[in-house]
Amino acid sequence: MPTVKVNGIEVEVAPGTNMIEAARQAGVDIPHYCYHPHLPVAGNCRMCLVDVEAGGRGPDIACNMQARDGLAIRTDTDNVKRMRRSVMEFLLVNHPLDCPICDQAGECRLQDYYMEHGQHHSRLADEKITRTKRQDIGDLIILDADRCIACSRCVRFSDEVTKTGELRLFNRTDHTEIGVFPGTRLSHHYQGCLADICPVGALTNKDFRFQKRSWYLRAEPSVCDRCATGCNIDVDHDHGEVFRYRPRRNDAVNKSWMCDFGRLSYKRLAAEDRILTARGPEGAEGVDAVLAGLAAAVDAAARDHGDGSVGLVLGTRATNEANWAMLRALRAAVPGARVFLVEGNDPDAFDYTDDLLVHADKNPNTAGVRLIAEADGAVGDAEALRAALADGGLRLLLVLADDVLARLGEVRRPEALAFFGTWANATSEAARWVLPLAAAQEVEGSFTNFQGRVQRLQPAIPAAGDSRPGQVLAAGLARALGEDALPAGAAGVFHDLAANVPAFFGLSLAGLGAEGALVHREPPTEQVAPPDTRPAP
Numbered sequence: 001m002p003t004v005k006v007n008g009i010e011v012e013v014a015p016g017t018n019m020i021e022a023a024r025q026a027g028v029d030i031p032h033y034c035y036h037p038h039l040p041v042a043g044n045c046r047m048c049l050v051d052v053e054a055g056g057r058g059p060d061i062a063c064n065m066q067a068r069d070g071l072a073i074r075t076d077t078d079n080v081k082r083m084r085r086s087v088m089e090f091l092l093v094n095h096p097l098d099c100p101i102c103d104q105a106g107e108c109r110l111q112d113y114y115m116e117h118g119q120h121h122s123r124l125a126d127e128k129i130t131r132t133k134r135q136d137i138g139d140l141i142i143l144d145a146d147r148c149i150a151c152s153r154c155v156r157f158s159d160e161v162t163k164t165g166e167l168r169l170f171n172r173t174d175h176t177e178i179g180v181f182p183g184t185r186l187s188h189h190y191q192g193c194l195a196d197i198c199p200v201g202a203l204t205n206k207d208f209r210f211q212k213r214s215w216y217l218r219a220e221p222s223v224c225d226r227c228a229t230g231c232n233i234d235v236d237h238d239h240g241e242v243f244r245y246r247p248r249r250n251d252a253v254n255k256s257w258m259c260d261f262g263r264l265s266y267k268r269l270a271a272e273d274r275i276l277t278a279r280g281p282e283g284a285e286g287v288d289a290v291l292a293g294l295a296a297a298v299d300a301a302a303r304d305h306g307d308g309s310v311g312l313v314l315g316t317r318a319t320n321e322a323n324w325a326m327l328r329a330l331r332a333a334v335p336g337a338r339v340f341l342v343e344g345n346d347p348d349a350f351d352y353t354d355d356l357l358v359h360a361d362k363n364p365n366t367a368g369v370r371l372i373a374e375a376d377g378a379v380g381d382a383e384a385l386r387a388a389l390a391d392g393g394l395r396l397l398l399v400l401a402d403d404v405l406a407r408l409g410e411v412r413r414p415e416a417l418a419f420f421g422t423w424a425n426a427t428s429e430a431a432r433w434v435l436p437l438a439a440a441q442e443v444e445g446s447f448t449n450f451q452g453r454v455q456r457l458q459p460a461i462p463a464a465g466d467s468r469p470g471q472v473l474a475a476g477l478a479r480a481l482g483e484d485a486l487p488a489g490a491a492g493v494f495h496d497l498a499a500n501v502p503a504f505f506g507l508s509l510a511g512l513g514a515e516g517a518l519v520h521r522e523p524p525t526e527q528v529a530p531p532d533t534r535p536a537p
Contacts (some may be wrong), residue, residue, distance in 0.1 A: 005053070005072035009446040015242045018049055019062035019073060030075055031084065031113050033091075033199045034429065035063035038255045040160055042152050045091075047113065049083045050075050059083060073417065079105065081117070086275065088118035094129045094174060095200075098147060104201030104212035110113040110149070111378065115537045131177045140206050140260060141194055148202040154194050161257065161356070178202060185225030187256040189352065196246060205244075207264060212243045217345030219462035221248055221514065223447055224262040225317070225440040226350070228361035231258040232514075235266070235441050235460035240439065242266045242461060250515050259358050259472050261350050266273060268439075269464065273424040275436045276465025285288070287435060287466050294398075295417050297482030298334060301396040301416070309335025311394045311414070313385065314341050314373065315401030315470075315510055316363035316436065318420075319445035319457065320504075321493040322470020323369050325486060326400055326420070327376060328496070329474045333481035340385040346403040346425065359450055363402075364440070370446030371519060375501040400470065405429045411535045420473055436467035442488040444470040446509060455516035456509060 001012045006018070008027040010192070013022045019036065020030045033045035041064050048062040055071035057078065065071075074080065091110070099105050131145035150169055155178070158167045164187065166180045180186065186194075194198040195205040205344035219234040224245065231254035233245045245266050248256035268274075278290040301309045312330050312394035314323045330337050380388070385404075388394045389412045395415040403425035407412070419431035422439050440447070442463040448454045468476075475488035487493055491509045503519040511517070 002067045002069045004067045014069045017067045019065040022067045030062050039156045045151050046087050052076050084117035089120050093124050096146050102201040103204045109199040137180050138191045140191040142204050147200050148178045150176050153197045164188045186401050192260050193257050206455045208244045209286050223455045225364040226262040226265050228359040228450040229357050237460050240461045278435050280433045291476045292480050302334045307334045309395040310334050311338040311397045313399045313404050314369045316366040316369050318401040318470050320368045321445045321490045324497040325471035325474035325493050329478035332483045340380045342382045342404050344407045347406045364447045371503040438463035438467040438469050452519045453516045456512040
């Protein structure tokens with residue numbers, strides 16, 4: 001492990017670490033535009049110039065300088081300050097005065113670095129060079145070429161990450177500008193990442209453009225629930241409304257990227273098909289009243305037809321806590337109840353998979369529910385549920401989150417069905433009792449992605465309507481069934497889960513941290529598509 005000095009501070013870093021990252025570990029921020037931790041080094045903006053005290057030549061760019069024993073740099077000398085000031089003046093020579101109307105305002109590095117390292121009067125006596133504004137180059141992206149500082153991040157992203165290569169730098173010297181090849185448009189499903197990595201306002205997101213100033217937004221860390229990858233995200237919200245999702249860096253999961261399907265899924269939180277109120281037979285309304293009616297039906301079915309007449313389908317779209325709490329509540333009240341796990345994708349899941357981030361399994365918690373099912377030891381699969389429904393012995397079925405009826409296809413339905421879910425579907429339409437389940441960005445809890453990494457969810461906004469977290473609904477059902485020992489808080493349920501499911505031993509919700517924690521088993525080395533449980537046509 002090489003030891004380097006940054007402004008006299010010694011720090012030990014991993015071999016191959018560049019000096020921007022080494023300085024960050026020493027608590028020193030080196031300004032930069034073209035450098036990005038998950039893109040190849042270009043070294044063309046020159047904003048990261050530093051003075052080398054020992055182990056190298058004079059002024060040098062930190063992004064292309066690898067840490068090695070004896071290397072010492074200074075970022076606070078008069079020479080460094082003069083170089084940064086000159087770079088800022090050069091970059092702003094032809095930059096338009098768009099700050100009042102630019103969507104990047106408030107999170108623009110040109111603004112930030114000008115205040116920190118510029119503060120100069122322009123010496124330009126000629127007219128600024130103008131370039132094409134408001135170019136529609138993709139489904140999600142608008143290009144304002146006159147704002148571009150030619151950092152080439154977007155070019156390298158298109159070449160190295162999506163490998164589609166649509167973007168290029170055209171022309172030379174002060175006429176250089178970013179653009180796409182004539183007659184082409186951005187066609188990949190990671191267009192939003194281009195707006196994320198653009199350090200200025202050249203590439204902006206159509207969906208977020210002119211919707212909200214960034215300084216009004218608060219960011220809450222969470223996890224995308226659109227597939228089994230579980231990309232780490234920041235949920236940007238204001239006064240209970242979510243305005244966008246942005247990828248949050250996690251080198252073990254999604255690096256700094258996320259797909260556009262996940263990025264735009266924030267709209268589902270306010271979708272028309274959102275289940276916001278509870279309903280039961282004979283006009284029963286209100287969560288507590290519907291839970292009481294459901295509990296009475298569970299008692300009656302078990303008393304009249306035996307415990308095996310009551311069933312529960314665990315939900316691969318629900319949190320670990322919701323699944324564990326629901327399982328514990330039913331097992332405590334009806335010990336012989338039958339439990340099932342129906343894997344597969346709901347019919348409304350988006351039909352796209354790739355080798356970058358988008359997993360074939362469009363459910364965020366299949367791996368976690370599998371571990372819970374293994375620990376229980378008596379959980380049937382889709383065929384077991386289909387057989388149980390066919391023989392008519394299953395009188396009352398509780399379904400958590402998944403559109404089970406659509407996954408199974410043509411199947412005999414139980415006499416009574418209860419659905420705990422967030423959005424309306426075929427299963428909720430057929431249900432006698434419907435309980436609104438809070439969305440992932442409204443709850444505290446966890447998902448386990450396909451790698452076996454348990455990742456924490458934190459609520460960004462209040463739960464919509466009457467919806468509640470799954471563990472709260474499970475605790476309410478347990479109380480209605482005469483069982484009061486079940487905790488309703490996510491941390492308490494996770495503690496109970498970790499004490500009873502071997503793969504979670506030693507984990508705690510708070511201890512998951514920002515990057516999550518692997519369960520105690522070998523993660524898969526490649527994507528495994530979920531089985532198609534629907535019968536052949």
